[in-house]
Amino acid sequence: MTLTTTADGPDLDGVPAAVDVLLDGFFDRKAGRGRAPHLPHLVELLRAFTKGGKRLRPVLCARGWQAAGGGDPAAVLPAAASLELFHTFALIHDDVMDRSDTRRGRPTVHRLLAARARRHPHLLDAERFGDSGAILVGDLAMVWSDELFHDCGLPPERLAAARPFLDAMRGEVMHGQYLDVLSCTDFDSGLDAALNVIRYKTARYTVERPLQLGVALAGGGPPLLDACSAYGLPVGEAFQLRDDVIGVFGDPAVTGKSCLDDLREGKHTALLALALECADAAQARTLRALVGDPELDEEGAARIRSVLLSSGALDTVEHMITERRRRALRALEQAPFPAATRSALQQLAVDATERTS
Numbered sequence: 001m002t003l004t005t006t007a008d009g010p011d012l013d014g015v016p017a018a019v020d021v022l023l024d025g026f027f028d029r030k031a032g033r034g035r036a037p038h039l040p041h042l043v044e045l046l047r048a049f050t051k052g053g054k055r056l057r058p059v060l061c062a063r064g065w066q067a068a069g070g071g072d073p074a075a076v077l078p079a080a081a082s083l084e085l086f087h088t089f090a091l092i093h094d095d096v097m098d099r100s101d102t103r104r105g106r107p108t109v110h111r112l113l114a115a116r117a118r119r120h121p122h123l124l125d126a127e128r129f130g131d132s133g134a135i136l137v138g139d140l141a142m143v144w145s146d147e148l149f150h151d152c153g154l155p156p157e158r159l160a161a162a163r164p165f166l167d168a169m170r171g172e173v174m175h176g177q178y179l180d181v182l183s184c185t186d187f188d189s190g191l192d193a194a195l196n197v198i199r200y201k202t203a204r205y206t207v208e209r210p211l212q213l214g215v216a217l218a219g220g221g222p223p224l225l226d227a228c229s230a231y232g233l234p235v236g237e238a239f240q241l242r243d244d245v246i247g248v249f250g251d252p253a254v255t256g257k258s259c260l261d262d263l264r265e266g267k268h269t270a271l272l273a274l275a276l277e278c279a280d281a282a283q284a285r286t287l288r289a290l291v292g293d294p295e296l297d298e299e300g301a302a303r304i305r306s307v308l309l310s311s312g313a314l315d316t317v318e319h320m321i322t323e324r325r326r327r328a329l330r331a332l333e334q335a336p337f338p339a340a341t342r343s344a345l346q347q348l349a350v351d352a353t354e355r356t357s
Contacts, residue, residue: 064214
């Protein structure tokens with residue numbers, strides 16, 4: 001597992017592929033260990049689920065390591081890869097809570113397990129088995145994420161320095177996920193509530209904390225850690241705002257996920273909160289009648305999208321994304337990062353906010 005070196009130092013563009021190799025090796029070792037019944041099947045479920053991700057968090061961890069002068073990035077790859085396993089845990093549980101059918105163009109774990117249960121009628125109710133099994137598979141991914149992080153081979157003092165950021169990230173994700181679930185019970189919770197979900201569930205976890213973990217693992221101090229926050233929070237918020245837009249207006253052939261899920265669930269996004277604030281009486285009736293309907297079809301979704309457009313909500317969210325990207329790029333100009341790190345993070349800010357999947 002090597003990364004090529006250029007005149008500017010190690011080429012971190014190879015991090016996603018290197019993480020794939022590392023995770024495959026990790027799964028191979030788990031599948032071949034002992035005679036635990038059904039463990040190979042669970043390993044293959046996790047292996048298949050992790051394929052195809054953007055590897056954004058491991059890449060950012062490696063960029064934080066680079067920013068703090070950590071040296072050979074191969075040393076931080078196991079810790080960076082552990083973030084991908086934690087992400088797997090979060091997504092599997094998120095899919096259960098959202099009742100999602102697909103993820104990355106493939107059936108979600110709870111749907112795969114439910115289908116398996118239907119081939120064995122003597123088992124529990126298929127849907128219950130699917131949900132229960134997926135929760136446990138997600139838990140396994142989290143446990144193995146912790147194992148991969150602690151066995152990464154870095155000095156104990158570096159792991160101890162990084163631990164507060166890892167603990168904070170995990171707690172923030174759980175808190176944010178709870179806020180997300182809670183928001184679906186209050187149709188009128190407003191924009192501030194939607195932005196709180198974004199900050200806790202996604203913004204810190206997606207950009208700020210992975211960067212800070214890389215910095216801490218490399219021995220970086222407060223100026224670098226603060227710069228990670230100044231850049232990471234606005235990019236993370238913009239990332240999720242873009243995700244909310246894609247969740248409603250995206251092409252399932254590109255995203256690998258239905259564009260009806262968020263609307264059927266009644267997910268209280270910034271996009272929906274703004275539409276409710278700006279809607280006239282007829283538009284508000286349309287939103288209240290259709291958003292959160294578990295049987296919503298494409299015709300009903302088209303009516304919702306029309307309100308999101310005509311109310312100006314979509315335009316406002318696009319402005320919010322642009323403003324946050326500008327704020328992050330301004331923060332980068334002041335950050336004490338090496339030129340290679342700064343350049344990469346500039347491009348990432350654009351890619352994360354202009355993506356279509």
